Amino acid sequence: MKRLPFLAIACLIATSPAAKAHTLMANHAQxxxxxxxxxxxxxxxxxxxxxxxxxxxxxxxxxxxxxxxxxxxxxxxxxxxxxxxxxxxxxxxxxxxxxxxxxxxxxxxxxxxxxxxxxxxxxxxxxxxxxxxxxxxxxxxxxxxxxxxxxxxxxxxxxxxxxxxxxxxxxGGQKPLGQQRRATRSLALPNEFMQWPWRQGYAWIPNGPHAHSGSGYPLSSIDVSYDWPRWGNTTYSVTAAHDGYVTVLSRCQVRVTHDNGWATNYYHMDGIQVRNNQWVDKNTKIGTYASQRSVALCQGGSSTGPHLHFSLLKNGRFTSLQNKSLGRLQIQTGRYSYDDDCRYAWLTNTQTGNKTCLWRRISNP
Known part of the structure; x- marks a missing residue:
């Protein structure tokens, strides 16, 4: 029973708030x-x-x-x-x-x-x-x-x-099947635990939250870029969104895991300057998002522009960004992947209550 891949990547440069930056072809296995x-x-x-x-x-x-x-x-x-x-x-x-x-x-x-x-x-x-x-x-x-x-x-x-x-x-000796899962803390993110995945003091542009696969649920991921350039143009530093231990998954993908079970994935990376099992503090530079297509897609796929694909996980499972806060901004994910309608998907400043639509430049305080 053969199935088609869903991780064949096709990214579209964002030219309007409704444009998608990262579309993955879904595998419809049943x-x-x-x-x-x-x-x-x-x-x-x-x-x-x-x-x-x-x-x-x-x-x-x-x-x-x-x-x-x-x-x-x-x-x-x-x-x-x-x-x-x-x-x-x-x-x-x-x-x-x-x-x-x-x-x-x-x-x-x-x-x-x-x-x-x-x-x-x-x-x-x-x-x-x-x-x-x-x-x-x-x-x-x-x-x-x-x-x-x-x-x-x-x-x-x-x-x-x-x-x-x-x-x-x-x-079987290193990871037996069927072990009881250890009790974990609440799924609520600790206050001020996580920031956006770029240097504090700078402002980037996020698109609509989406599933890690590009379709379906949970809406665990979001694509960000400083200015959504074309291939070959300048790209910028990606930083750890929280404290944790590094896992370098490939030349273009990194995960940072905290002992509280929360983790974040960073995809389409270049110049990774952290190593496996290294502890990093929040805001530590881990590399840049790739300027060249072949680097961003180090294991294949297709893409039309540089960006960082950023995902949230809890105890190894991709987890919805709904009501999660990155810095001062709480995320409203919308109805489905890449929902950019500001009536349904937006960011709320938890200090002022002000609402910001997606595809607007936001700061990382």
């Missing part, structure tokens, strides 16, 4: 009937969504070490695996196991030629897209949503036992 779980005998499995989502601080993954031991011929695509895990929000262990279960030939120990490498990169993108679409874009019909997602992502549901055996052999 959950299989709930009875499929019974048919493959996993009704008693205690899988949780925490098993599926990527939490690099809580459950770090050294992909280079894993590939050297298990899939050495995959080393040329190690960045692609981590990149799409970050962009889709799916744990790389889940991605790798699902990919190999669906395409066993990829596990054969042969040197990859360029065509095979590209096929594997595309398969990684497609598989992460499918898993993310099922996890975020489908209404959970049962309490076994995590297991339902995994079975629905397999080309053949009967391969569930193969998937489970392979996962346990590779990853």
């Amino acid at each position: 959950l299989r009937p709930v009875t499929t779980l019974e048919n493959v005998n996993i009704t008693s499995q205690k899988l949780t969504e925490s098993d599926l989502v990527f939490q690099p601080r809580r459950h770090p993954f050294n992909i280079e070490r894993f590939l050297r031991a298990q899939l050495p011929h995959w080393q040329p695509v190690s960045e692609a695996i981590m990149h799409w895990s970050g962009a889709s929000g799916i744990d790389p262990r889940i991605l790798i196991t699902t990919l190999v279960t669906n395409e066993p030939a990829f596990a054969q120990a042969v040197t990859l030629d360029r065509i095979s490498e590209l096929k594997l990169q595309q398969a990684a993108e497609q598989t992460s897209a499918t898993l993310s679409s099922l996890l975020y874009h489908s209404q959970p019909p049962s309490t076994q949503h995590a297991a339902h997602v995994l079975v629905s992502a397999l080309d053949d549901p009967k391969d569930w036992q193969v998937w489970q055996t392979r996962y346990k052999a590779w990853f």
